[in-house]
Amino acid sequence: MPQLTVLPSNKVIEAAAGQTLLQALLAGGESLSSKCNGQAKCGACHLFLKEGRKGVSRMTPTENAKLDTIVGVGSKSRLACQVVLGEEPVTVELLGALSGF
């Protein structure tokens, strides 16, 4: 059961392997936008994956293409709806109004 740490609040959520980051964050009470219903089309779920990148699903061409259209993207950027959790702990930084779209 992966532990999900959410910055900047430092909240810790007990997630489940196989869940997307978006599902885990919403289940944990975070208010992350998902205007496209997790289809990698809106970019609203953009966040920084700070730790645990090797334990989650790899970026798909679809996710990569969407990230290319978002302002403020960095090397740790991911779309929460596209990241499937494994067993490793993960730390994410929510960007809120800074998400840049």
Ligand code: FES
């Ligand atoms: S919810 Fe739209 S891109 Fe993730």
